[in-house]
Amino acid sequence: MSLKIRSRRRDKVKVINRGIGVDVGSTNLAYGVLERNQERWRVVAGGMATQGLKNLKTSPETVDVKKRGGEVIGQEVRPAFQRQLKKLIRWLDELIEKHAPQFIVIERFQTRGAGRFAGNTPEICSIIVGALSTHATRRGLRVVLVTAGEWKNKFQLSTKLKLDSTPGKRGKTKGVPGFYKKFPCPNHAVDASLLGMYGGT
16 A cells, blocks of 8 residues: 655645655565655655565575465565566656656665574665665766664654554553554555655755
8 A cells, every 4th residue: 555645735835855765675665755845745655666676696586485483375486686676777767757856865774683684685675775876876866875763763853753653551551553553554655755854854
């Protein structure tokens, strides 16, 4: 499901800045397209991209698909690296052609906690960041790289809102819904839009 927020005053206020925010992941690659006028930011479109990178080899590979407990539930054929890379760049080109952004903000991928990201996920995500940054630069966009901690801390301090829900005391009070709960879309899509606003300001 995509994230779309439209302004009733779009035709009355001049857009002074437009850009793209990208939350990088080997599986969950999210984006937000943003516009800014003299008053505020507006999310034009956003959601989860179907293009990503999972295979760094020169030939396709077949891997087991597992549940969290390790149970194999099927197999997935991953195209060769070159083919996936071309689709990733074509996806970015389509966004640029459709929305004519001036900048792109990409979240740098940082591992948090040993063992949380198994396999080559950190390597793949770093390659995605490099590929998108390089191509965006060639297309004339201003490229901004931010860390998750940087933009999330700024958001929570400036708005006094928590992104995730806060649990209540056991058996006494209900928890407080977080900012993510306001939107019927994946958290990654919200992140992409917020980090885009942060880096594009």
